[in-house]
Amino acid sequence: MSGGAAENPSVAALRSRFGAAVERGAVQLGATVVWVARERAHEILAWLRDDADQRYDYLIDVTAVEYRDRERPLELVYQLRSLPRGLMLRVKVDLAKDRPLEVDSVVDLWRGADWLEREVWDMFGIRFRGHPDLRRILMWENYAEGHPLRKDFPLRGRFSRSEQVRRALGADLRAHYSMEELSIAEAYDALPADVRERLSPDGPAGR
Amino acid sequence: MAEKRVLELALATPGVDAAGNPARLPLVVETPRTAEPELDTDHMLINIGPQHPATHGVLRLVVELDGEVVVRVIPHIGYLHSGFEKLGEYRHYNQIIPLTDRTDYLSAPANNVAFALAAEQLMGIEITERCTVLRVIACELSRIISHLVWAGTTAIDIGAFTVFLWMFQERERAYNLIEEWTGARLTTSLTRVGGLMADVPDGWTGRLKEWCAKFPKTLDEVDRMLLRNGIWLGRTQDVGVMTAAEAIDYSLSGPMLRASGVAFDVRKDHPYLDYDSYDFEVPVGQHGDVYDRYLVRMEEMRQSVRILEQALARLPDGPINAADARVILPPKRRLMSDMESMIHHFKQVMEGVPAPAGEVYVPVENPKGELGTYLVSDGTAKPVRWRIRPPSFLNIAALPKMAEGHLLSDLIAINASVDIVMGEIDR
Numbered sequence: 342m343s344g345g346a347a348e349n350p351s352v353a354a355l356r357s358r359f360g361a362a363v364e365r366g367a368v369q370l371g372a373t374v375v376w377v378a379r380e381r382a383h384e385i386l387a388w389l390r391d392d393a394d395q396r397y398d399y400l401i402d403v404t405a406v407e408y409r410d411r412e413r414p415l416e417l418v419y420q421l422r423s424l425p426r427g428l429m430l431r432v433k434v435d436l437a438k439d440r441p442l443e444v445d446s447v448v449d450l451w452r453g454a455d456w457l458e459r460e461v462w463d464m465f466g467i468r469f470r471g472h473p474d475l476r477r478i479l480m481w482e483n484y485a486e487g488h489p490l491r492k493d494f495p496l497r498g499r500f501s502r503s504e505q506v507r508r509a510l511g512a513d514l515r516a517h518y519s520m521e522e523l524s525i526a527e528a529y530d531a532l533p534a535d536v537r538e539r540l541s542p543d544g545p546a547g548r
Numbered sequence: 549m550a551e552k553r554v555l556e557l558a559l560a561t562p563g564v565d566a567a568g569n570p571a572r573l574p575l576v577v578e579t580p581r582t583a584e585p586e587l588d589t590d591h592m593l594i595n596i597g598p599q600h601p602a603t604h605g606v607l608r609l610v611v612e613l614d615g616e617v618v619v620r621v622i623p624h625i626g627y628l629h630s631g632f633e634k635l636g637e638y639r640h641y642n643q644i645i646p647l648t649d650r651t652d653y654l655s656a657p658a659n660n661v662a663f664a665l666a667a668e669q670l671m672g673i674e675i676t677e678r679c680t681v682l683r684v685i686a687c688e689l690s691r692i693i694s695h696l697v698w699a700g701t702t703a704i705d706i707g708a709f710t711v712f713l714w715m716f717q718e719r720e721r722a723y724n725l726i727e728e729w730t731g732a733r734l735t736t737s738l739t740r741v742g743g744l745m746a747d748v749p750d751g752w753t754g755r756l757k758e759w760c761a762k763f764p765k766t767l768d769e770v771d772r773m774l775l776r777n778g779i780w781l782g783r784t785q786d787v788g789v790m791t792a793a794e795a796i797d798y799s800l801s802g803p804m805l806r807a808s809g810v811a812f813d814v815r816k817d818h819p820y821l822d823y824d825s826y827d828f829e830v831p832v833g834q835h836g837d838v839y840d841r842y843l844v845r846m847e848e849m850r851q852s853v854r855i856l857e858q859a860l861a862r863l864p865d866g867p868i869n870a871a872d873a874r875v876i877l878p879p880k881r882r883l884m885s886d887m888e889s890m891i892h893h894f895k896q897v898m899e900g901v902p903a904p905a906g907e908v909y910v911p912v913e914n915p916k917g918e919l920g921t922y923l924v925s926d927g928t929a930k931p932v933r934w935r936i937r938p939p940s941f942l943n944i945a946a947l948p949k950m951a952e953g954h955l956l957s958d959l960i961a962i963n964a965s966v967d968i969v970m971g972e973i974d975r
Binding site for chain 1: 625626629631633634635638669670794796797798799800810812817818906907908909911918920922924926932933935937941942945946949974975
């Protein structure tokens with residue numbers, strides 16, 4: 342698939358500095374993609390942001406891809422841009438499905454990653470270690486059908502329509518507030534026991 | 549930080565009183581930005597939205613208040629989540645275009661163009677010159693429409709009702725043009741992979757030219773109302789400040805980024821269509837407050853008019869669809885008489901157009917900011933992944949940072965200044 346465009350020089354720099362942690366690089370329709378090892382992804386992204394020759398200061402996007410081929414690993418995709426250099430770089434992390442889907446959060450590098458990582462967790466079930474507030478974001482907190490953008494998630498959801506309606510009508514309105522918010526209002530203690538249990542971090546709140 | 553811009557109100561028209569002294573009153577609305585002395589009160593938790601006119605859609609904000617000062621804002625989104633990205637995995641490329649209408653529904657044509665560009669890059673299709681220029685016209689027209697809605701609704705949130713009426717009147721005129729072209733006002737589905745759904749009707753360019761000549765007058769009138777209006781200045785200056793470094797850290801884009809002083813515009817920095825051949829400026833703010841966002845968007849509308857005028861002047865004749873039988877449906881007349889055309893038509897509609905395996909990320913400068921389309925194909929006619937990089941989603945994520953420490957009423961002004969569309973945030 343490599344087009345005529347040249348590879349972004351950052352890949353060569355990454356290879357010489359991180360060696361085997363840079364798994365492969367490719368040029369996809371003019372854009373450079375580089376795969377890095379998940380254990381060192383945070384370190385590599387931090388270097389890309391801070392190194393005086395790289396300066397990828399702008400995080401465009403964090404997302405994930407699951408292929409229809411079940412054998413292929415999930416891919417976590419970071420789209421980076423260097424505003425001073427006018428360059429873009431796509432960094433990917435392969436996440437094998439037989440291991441827990443976990444990576445280090447990059448919220449400490451770019452604050453913009455906060456909601457993006459929450460969305461990836463919500464939609465794909467990839468956990469981000471060290472994320473300050475890894476809650477669901479598009480789905481509600483006690484959504485129990487799993488992670489919608491996974492390929493094994495049916496288009497219409499896991500539950501039947503009647504079950505979805507039953508759950509929606511049966512939900513306690515107070516469950517629309519997070520633990521943190523309820524603690525502001527000191528309302529948590531006043532909740533019925535079942536709602537408290539559902540909201541607690543060990544409870545079945547969709548996790 | 550912003551220096552205080554001082555304004556005076558003349559008490560007498562010659563500007564001096566009988567004794568020859570300037571008859572003026574300083575007109576700087578000083579609003580307390582810090583908490584009152586600690587009175588040992590409980591913090592209050594209030595819930596704004598999801599059904600609230602000042603949240604610009606179904607955004608819900610849980611706000612912790614100390615008196616009238618915002619201590620913490622926790623935004624909740626997802627009330628309009630429709631699973632567009634999931635739906636896209638089950639649809640052919642052309643079938644996704646109606647979904648793009650419904651993301652940022654205030655600038656549907658620009659979304660259509662963004663998706664078509666990404667799909668064309670993935671499939672390696674060259675579009676025609678006329679199509680390129682018409683797409684630029686569609687993008688700039690939707691930028692103006694979106695900014696008009698922003699200016700109108702923000703002004704109404706801050707208390708200036710007239711602006712809302714003036715802006716929406718112009719928006720109606722722009723929508724009339726869009727409707728003549730596409731048959732729809734909001735859900736335009738303007739593009740097809742490789743071209744457009746229709747050429748502009750006869751006389752349309754003349755009507756657009758007329759509108760371009762008249763429209764900036766409304767902007768001048770609104771500027772006359774707001775630019776040096778004491779209430780407007782007091783409500784917007786130094787409110788919701790983001791510095792350039794913070795704006796980059798929070799991945800803000802579009803007018804939000806530029807109001808903070810970062811001169812980044814996808815049209816200039818990663819040109820698409822034929823934007824690199826137009827003569828236009830990118831307005832950049834200095835203070836990153838609500839007032840600068842107002843200035844930036846007002847100027848962007850004027851620049852869009854400039855681009856529209858240039859596009860109208862250069863609009864070439866010719867076909868609007870690429871001469872590529874893989875993606876473009878044969879004309880209906882041939883379809884009824886020619887076996888091969890009928891087969892092409894049948895296969896395109898029933899099986900879709902396969903895209904070669906690969907992936908592409910195409911950013912475009914939408915009214916709200918950088919709209920990115922990330923498409924991954926495995927060689928079939930339906931994408932493996934269709935990711936929208938939503939500008940409003942990232943811009944509103946910075947709301948807690950901007951609003952905390954301000955008054956509750958400022959929270960409304962700051963939220964308005966971000967220019968969000970929930971269809972795009974929740975997708």
